[in-house]
Amino acid sequence: MSGADILHRKHVDGLFRAHYHWLCTRLRQSLNDAAGAEDIACETFVQLLQAPGLTAIREPRALLTTIAQRLLYQRWRRGDLERQYLQQLQQAEPIHAESPEALAQLSQTLTRVDRSLQRLPGKVRSTFLLSRIDGLTYPQIAAVLGISLRSVSDYMTRSQALCDRHSANQSLNRPLQNKRSA
Missing domain, CATH: 1.10.1740 (Rna Polymerase Sigma Factor; Chain: A)
Incomplete structure (x- = not known):
């Protein structure tokens, strides 16, 4: 230090x-x-x-x-x-009842996504949530967080990279389905 x-x-x-x-x-x-x-x-x-x-x-x-x-x-x-x-x-209205296994898998996925977001620095996480959840524009996010537009853009790039990695990991972990049963 x-x-x-x-x-x-x-x-x-x-x-x-x-x-x-x-x-x-x-x-x-x-x-x-x-x-x-x-x-x-x-x-x-x-x-x-x-x-x-x-x-x-x-x-x-x-x-x-x-x-x-x-x-x-x-x-x-x-x-x-x-x-x-x-x-x-x-x-x-539920389209169909989810199996307990599907619900458990969804819960695990949401938990992993939340953990991934929590690993991001505070402003990066806030920028991502304000954009993707709240639907704010980059200038609005910059005003709310008191940061520059460039920082908003950089933070979104970082958070999008995390989402891309998470998505790639999910597709690798997804079991192959038998085409006849689909």
């Missing part, structure tokens, strides 16, 4: 000690959920730790509020998507 990294960690530690409780209180007012507020506050400081070249911050509470609001937006959007998905599942 370099001297700059140590100074960076000490700086973020000082910010944490000075502003963590304030940020939790502020988030509790928005969420009405103490545990959720603490989760978002912690994630806010994790993102600060991961920010390269963080220099002296003139308005730390403004920065913390901005990061926390982005995380809140992501949390609310994810909750909206989950509710929409569950609502669609409840309204959907």
